[in-house]
Amino acid sequence: MAKLNFGGVEENVVTRDEFPLAKAQEVLKDEVVAVIGYGVQGPGQALNQKENGVNVIVGQRKNSKSWDKAVSDGFVPGETLFDIEEALQRGTIICYLLSDAAQIQLWPTVKKHLTPGKALYFSHGFGITYNEQTGIVPPKDVDVFLVAPKGSGTSLRRMFLQGRGLNSSYAIFQDATGRAYERVVALGIAIGSGYLFETDFRKEVFSDLTGERGTLMGAIQGIFAAQYQVLRSKGHSPSESFNETVEELTQSLMPLVAENGMDWMYANCSTTAQRGALDWWKKFRDATLPVFTDLYESVAAGKEAAKSIESNSKPDYREKLEVELAELRDSEMWRAGKTVRSLRPENQEPAAEENQEAFVEAVI
Incomplete structure (x- = not known):
C-alpha cells in the first residue's frame, strides 16, 4: 500500500504497479467469484474478471433479458451461468451487484448461502450502512468488503477494452478470514481499476449519494x-x-x-x-x-x-x-x-x- 499526498493530506492507495494482475490472479486462483445481477455493474465487472483470468460465474434469473444478455456476452448456461441460488452455492466470493431495492428482496436467500470463510462483495455501501432499513446484516464468519468503481459499468468496460483503468474506492467492513485485504484488492485489480483508494462503507455511500x-x-x-x-x-x-x-x-x-x-x-x-x-x-x-x-x-x-x-x-x-x-x-x-x-x-x-x-x- 502506498501513501499519496494530496495538498498535505495523506491517503492510502493501491496501484497496479505494486499489486499487478499476476498477483491478483494468484490471490484469486482458488476462488469462484459469483456475480449476482447482470444489470448496471454486473456485465462490466464480470467480463473484465473473466478476461483477466478469474474463475467467474454469473447468477441471474432464467428467461430474463439479463440472462439472455449474459449468454450473448459468452457466459454458458450450466458452466459459467446459473440461476441465482446455484451461483450463490457455488461461489466463494459473492459479488452482490443487484440494485439496492433488489438486494433487500433477495437478502434472505443470499444470507443462507454465506457459509464460513466466504466473502460478500459490494460495489456500494448502501445495504450495509443503512442496515436498519435494509435488513442486510452479514454473518460474523464471512469477509465483507466493497470495490466501488467511480463510474458506470459501461465506462468500466469501455476503459478496460482501451487498456485503461477506472479508479475505484475500496473498503473492508468485516475481516473474518484475515485475508479480506488481499481479496478485496485483488478483485479491484481484476475488475479493471486504475488505482484503488481507501474509504469505509459509510463514507462511500455518503459521497456517492451526494x-x-x-x-x-x-x-x-x-x-x-x-x-x-x-x-x-x-x-x-x-x-x-x-x-x-x-x-x-x-x-x-x-x-x-x-x-x-x-x-x-x-x-x-x-x-x-x-x-x-x-x-x-x-x-x-x-x-x-x-x-x-x-x-x-x-x-x-x-x-x-x-x-x-x-x-x-x-x-x-x-x-x-x-x-x-x-x-x-x-x-x-x-x-x-x-x-x-x-x-x-x-x-x-x-x-x-x-x-x-x-x-x-x-x-x-
Missing part, C-alpha cells in the same frame, strides 16, 4: 436547465443555447479538464473567458453551498436512503420513472441535444444539410 444528486447528475442537470432557459428567454436559438450550455462543455472543455485540471483550463482559455470565470465561480459556489450542505445532511440522516427504498420498492415504480424520464427526454433542451449529437461529424449522414435545415422544426 455526488449523484449533486455535480454528477442532479445539480448539473439543474444548472444546464437554468442556463438554457435564460438563453432561450433572451432570444437565442435552440442550437446556440444547447451548444453554449452542454455541447461545448462535454465535448471540448471537460476532456481537457480531465487531462490537465481546471487551473490549466483557466490558464489556457481566452482572456475574456478567463476573467469571467474567475469573477463568477465563487458566486456559484456561495449560491449552491447551502444546497449541498442540506443534501449531505439528508444523506447522512438516512432520509435519501428511505426515499429510495420506499420509491423503488413500489410495484408501479417503473411506470412512474418513465413519466419522470420523459419529462427530461421531451424537454426542448434534450430534444435539441439529440439533434446536435446527430450533427457531429462521426454521426452525420449524407443528408446532414437537410437535418440542419430541419433543426428548429425538430426541437420547437
Whole structure:
C-alpha cells in the first residue's frame, strides 16, 4: 500500500504497479467469484474478471433479458451461468451487484448461502450502512468488503477494452478470514481499476449519494436547465443555447479538464473567458453551498436512503420513472441535444444539410 499526498493530506492507495494482475490472479486462483445481477455493474465487472483470468460465474434469473444478455456476452448456461441460488452455492466470493431495492428482496436467500470463510462483495455501501432499513446484516464468519468503481459499468468496460483503468474506492467492513485485504484488492485489480483508494462503507455511500444528486447528475442537470432557459428567454436559438450550455462543455472543455485540471483550463482559455470565470465561480459556489450542505445532511440522516427504498420498492415504480424520464427526454433542451449529437461529424449522414435545415422544426 502506498501513501499519496494530496495538498498535505495523506491517503492510502493501491496501484497496479505494486499489486499487478499476476498477483491478483494468484490471490484469486482458488476462488469462484459469483456475480449476482447482470444489470448496471454486473456485465462490466464480470467480463473484465473473466478476461483477466478469474474463475467467474454469473447468477441471474432464467428467461430474463439479463440472462439472455449474459449468454450473448459468452457466459454458458450450466458452466459459467446459473440461476441465482446455484451461483450463490457455488461461489466463494459473492459479488452482490443487484440494485439496492433488489438486494433487500433477495437478502434472505443470499444470507443462507454465506457459509464460513466466504466473502460478500459490494460495489456500494448502501445495504450495509443503512442496515436498519435494509435488513442486510452479514454473518460474523464471512469477509465483507466493497470495490466501488467511480463510474458506470459501461465506462468500466469501455476503459478496460482501451487498456485503461477506472479508479475505484475500496473498503473492508468485516475481516473474518484475515485475508479480506488481499481479496478485496485483488478483485479491484481484476475488475479493471486504475488505482484503488481507501474509504469505509459509510463514507462511500455518503459521497456517492451526494455526488449523484449533486455535480454528477442532479445539480448539473439543474444548472444546464437554468442556463438554457435564460438563453432561450433572451432570444437565442435552440442550437446556440444547447451548444453554449452542454455541447461545448462535454465535448471540448471537460476532456481537457480531465487531462490537465481546471487551473490549466483557466490558464489556457481566452482572456475574456478567463476573467469571467474567475469573477463568477465563487458566486456559484456561495449560491449552491447551502444546497449541498442540506443534501449531505439528508444523506447522512438516512432520509435519501428511505426515499429510495420506499420509491423503488413500489410495484408501479417503473411506470412512474418513465413519466419522470420523459419529462427530461421531451424537454426542448434534450430534444435539441439529440439533434446536435446527430450533427457531429462521426454521426452525420449524407443528408446532414437537410437535418440542419430541419433543426428548429425538430426541437420547437
